[in-house]
Amino acid sequence: MKDNNLRLWVVQRDTIASTKRPMLILANTVVDAATAIGTYSTTLIDYRYATRTATSYDYVVNELVDKSNKYYFDLSSDKTFYGWKNDITGTLYVLEEQDMVKINIFSKTQEIVKIVNKLGYKEYKNPNDSYDENFYIKSKACEIKLNNWTYNELKKNPSYITTLDNHQMKLDALTKQTIPHSKTLDKYIRLYRIQRNKMSTANINAWKAATAQAQKINNQMVKLAEKYAGDYSFMPLNNLSKIDEIFSDNLGASKGVLGM
Structure with a gap:
């Protein structure tokens, strides 16, 4: 210590x-x-x-x-x-x-290191973390801090890391699926900015249908993300935040204009 x-x-x-x-x-x-x-x-x-x-x-x-x-x-x-x-x-x-x-934090850290070692993970220090006591591991989908949150989750569920990876990989897949939906919504948003109330009924109906489909994916993403609300002990290895941000902006703008 x-x-x-x-x-x-x-x-x-x-x-x-x-x-x-x-x-x-x-x-x-x-x-x-x-x-x-x-x-x-x-x-x-x-x-x-x-x-x-x-x-x-x-x-x-x-x-x-x-x-x-x-x-x-x-x-x-x-x-x-x-x-x-x-x-x-x-x-x-x-x-x-x-x-x-x-001392309690140190003892928990030593215990959680032993737990993850038995699961086949090797702990390391993150040079970007100014707090020297923290250890990290890399799973299939995340960098995980071995802090009190992770300790408690592993105590409740020894398969926590596997479950986290499965959820994160599913969330990554859903995020990538948003790309064509986001492009479609962006197309109608641009068209609306030009035509405004002159947009055809066909285009408006197609826009509504595209927005509804995008919302279904968004609902699945939110449901997965909510499982880890308030958990700042991990970071996804694949940074797809920009894709998610663009999708959220286009979906929000579409729903706002269409009143959905």
Whole structure:
């Protein structure tokens, strides 16, 4: 994991002399991830720390206390710390929330890389992606970012990539089918600009029929595209956006003039 800003806070163990109660103190010391080499497990307790000593609760300043304790509303910091225990040495550290998020993202990334490797894909970095943690793969039809969206989709459906490819290849085929339809619509649009209300009934009827046929293809394309609405984790390998744009413009213009 390449993140020099990832910090583990040192935890000191102590005992309150009067009650002999053991406690955990948040030390004003951090170690970086490179120093704390090893495997770690999260603890079951999330912590905040006391901002001042409270004799009524028997807490001391900087003591780490279970986040669920009610005293927080009066005495605690607003930061959440997560327990992070070395599996070999038993040393306990705590991480701030933003660092725990980084670790969770890193762990998911490692897991999804293993998943796609088993499916026969090789991960790589995209030089155009400024965020160094991202990996990508190339499937039959798409470049896919191995992000949280892709992770969740693969967890729900192990055949997600195959399904995505099939849908994208079908969408590509439909997009290519729009070319002659787009040319036909463009022909009638140009004719309308010249003749306006002098267009013959035959031409208008032919234009309506062509528009209806184009709409059928458009409906199929929309239905496929809607399956991935909001999903920005992949890019089609075939860039047919210009063809789609021209078709959409001609179809929209035709429907507008014809009132369809």
